[in-house]
Amino acid sequence: MSRLFFCALLSGILSVHTLSAQLLASANVMSAGRLKDYNGKTFTVKPAGKPVVYIFLSPECPLCKNYAPVLQGLQSKYKDVQFYGIISGQTFTQREVAEYAKEYNITFPILMDTDKKVANYLNATVTPEALLIGNNGKEYYRGLIDDWVTGLGTKRIKATRKYLELAINNLLTGNELVSQTTPIGCLISNY
Numbered sequence: 001m002s003r004l005f006f007c008a009l010l011s012g013i014l015s016v017h018t019l020s021a022q023l024l025a026s027a028n029v030m031s032a033g034r035l036k037d038y039n040g041k042t043f044t045v046k047p048a049g050k051p052v053v054y055i056f057l058s059p060e061c062p063l064c065k066n067y068a069p070v071l072q073g074l075q076s077k078y079k080d081v082q083f084y085g086i087i088s089g090q091t092f093t094q095r096e097v098a099e100y101a102k103e104y105n106i107t108f109p110i111l112m113d114t115d116k117k118v119a120n121y122l123n124a125t126v127t128p129e130a131l132l133i134g135n136n137g138k139e140y141y142r143g144l145i146d147d148w149v150t151g152l153g154t155k156r157i158k159a160t161r162k163y164l165e166l167a168i169n170n171l172l173t174g175n176e177l178v179s180q181t182t183p184i185g186c187l188i189s190n191y
Helices: 002-032 062-077 094-103 117-121 163-172
Strands: 034-037 042-044 052-056 082-088 110-113 129-133 139-143 149-151
Touching: 034 110, 052 062, 062 082, 062 094, 062 163, 082 117, 094 110, 110 117, 129 163, 139 163
Parallel strands: 052 082, 082 110
Antiparallel strands: 034 042, 052 129, 129 139
């Protein structure tokens, strides 16, 4: 009986600790609330009243280079959704990010998350990794952009399932299916 009580007590303490950590992480991100793009312009990380797609990117990741036109196409198609590219860590300079955006004609904001607060808060691990957050703050999708990549160094000739686009369509049409795939890509820099 005392062992059961001890396990329940420990579980409760860990739950409170986890909840506290989540609230602190949330407060840190929300207190920051803003990131600058590669030009130094400040953006609100979560604009009020609209769904947001966060795409974790890396200017040197081959997949991020290949997906740039796909992401730009989605951003152009879904004007009611805010797209943000997020470059986490201190690996890339503003100039390198600007060159990446220019080379691939990316018009949505690409934000510099140098201290990785946003990546850590959203538990992003690789580039490219997509997250769709509804205007209610709820996560509706996390993972791959589509099924073109089947593993590191392997891909299909053509994507057959467009996960991110399907999630956006579901959210905008009121079919709020929450889904997740396992992202494949380059690890987000630890520095």
